[in-house]
Amino acid sequence: xxxxxxxxxxxxxxxxxxxxxxxxxxxxxxxxxxxxxxxxxxxxxxxxxxxxxxxxxxxxxxxxxxxxxxxxxxxxxxxxxxxxxxxxxxxxxxxxxxxxxxxxxxxxxxxxxxxxxxxxxxxxxxxxxxxxxxxxxxxxxxxxxxxxxxxxxxxxxxxxxxxxxxxxxxxxxxxxxxxxxxxxxxxxxxxxxxxxxxxxxxxxxxxxxxxxxxxxxxxxxxxxxxxxxxxxxxxxxxxxxxxxxxxxxxxxxxxxxxxxxxxxxxxxxxxxxxxxxxxxxxxxxxxxxxxxxxxxxxxxxxxxxxxxxxxxxxxxxxxxxxxxxxxxxxxxxxxxxxxxxxxxx
Ligand SMILES: [Fe+2]
Numbered sequence: 001x002x003x004x005x006x007x008x009x010x011x012x013x014x015x016x017x018x019x020x021x022x023x024x025x026x027x028x029x030x031x032x033x034x035x036x037x038x039x040x041x042x043x044x045x046x047x048x049x050x051x052x053x054x055x056x057x058x059x060x061x062x063x064x065x066x067x068x069x070x071x072x073x074x075x076x077x078x079x080x081x082x083x084x085x086x087x088x089x090x091x092x093x094x095x096x097x098x099x100x101x102x103x104x105x106x107x108x109x110x111x112x113x114x115x116x117x118x119x120x121x122x123x124x125x126x127x128x129x130x131x132x133x134x135x136x137x138x139x140x141x142x143x144x145x146x147x148x149x150x151x152x153x154x155x156x157x158x159x160x161x162x163x164x165x166x167x168x169x170x171x172x173x174x175x176x177x178x179x180x181x182x183x184x185x186x187x188x189x190x191x192x193x194x195x196x197x198x199x200x201x202x203x204x205x206x207x208x209x210x211x212x213x214x215x216x217x218x219x220x221x222x223x224x225x226x227x228x229x230x231x232x233x234x235x236x237x238x239x240x241x242x243x244x245x246x247x248x249x250x251x252x253x254x255x256x257x258x259x260x261x262x263x264x265x266x267x268x269x270x271x272x273x274x275x276x277x278x279x280x281x282x283x284x285x286x287x288x289x290x291x292x293x294x295x296x297x298x299x300x301x302x303x304x305x306x307x308x309x310x311x312x313x314x315x316x317x318x319x320x321x322x323x324x325x326x327x328x329x330x331x332x333x334x335x336x337x338x339x340x341x342x343x344x345x
Contacts, residue, residue: 045081090280124156139223288323
């Protein structure tokens with residue numbers, strides 16, 4: 001089973017030519033590439049993006065390219081394993097840093113991939129999803145799920161930057177990625193559902209027979225609440241670190257079909273070495289400093305930095321000060337496909 005398989009070079013030239021003419025190729029020289037033994041061999045390499053280095057480039061994009069010419073003024077965080085320009089940070093996760101300047105809007109549109117914005121800096125930005133206006137404050141997680149109309153606006157006075165995380169690579173691979181544009185949406189004059197129907201954990205609007213639930217009942221997860229919850233879980237949860245998954249408040253399921261989000265709190269001085277996971281991941285630093293070793297490579301990170309890890313990576317975080325991270329991952333997709341797995345180190 002594990003013996004060396006035959007190579008292309010071992011085959012006679014005339015046979016290879018005849019195969020090419022017939023539009024076929026032998027599987028055996030390529031089989032170990034697509035079906036390696038024991039574990040996948042990811043093309044993805046660990047990545048690190050320093051916000052202090054990217055921020056001036058983003059602001060310069062604001063000077064060089066009016067938003068009408070860019071539509072979305074984004075710098076894409078490319079997987080080092082695929083090279084700069086790759087429209088993905090891991091096999092399944094796309095990441096981009098997006099700039100919106102005061103007074104700018106992004107046209108209303110809908111697309112097949114789902115997106116999440118994690119707000120990096122600035123006040124006054126908002127996203128409208130399905131008529132619901134979602135304020136964007138630092139650290140907030142805002143969903144724009146596939147198939148939901150959305151647009152962005154900015155009522156503040158300073159640049160707003162957020163990190164986009166999308167399942168775009170998957171949709172692109174499936175040849176299912178496209179967008180439709182439309183007129184700006186009418187906004188309902190009310191606070192978002194996190195301030196109304198789902199203000200308190202464990203409480204949801206009374207269920208009435210025949211009343212359909214929204215597929216995405218809550219699309220904004222305010223950071224202040226997440227941080228407060230992490231602090232309590234750390235104090236009383238019995239673990240060295242605190243982790244909370246973002247879930248749909250009606251169903252308890254992951255917030256999106258393919259992507260999952262986990263808020264983490266690491267107290268100063270903690271070392272955390274999780275199991276090897278079959279999911280790939282990106283980590284965004286909300287606050288704090290530390291370093292993370294990923295497959296032997298060490299990244300020192302600070303506030304607003306982002307780093308990524310391929311599948312089955314050996315990851316060890318060390319927080320030098322109290323740190324809050326959001327881990328973006330593809331476990332929900334792998335769960336649905338039936339192969340999510342963790343291995344002990
Ligand atoms: Fe969008």
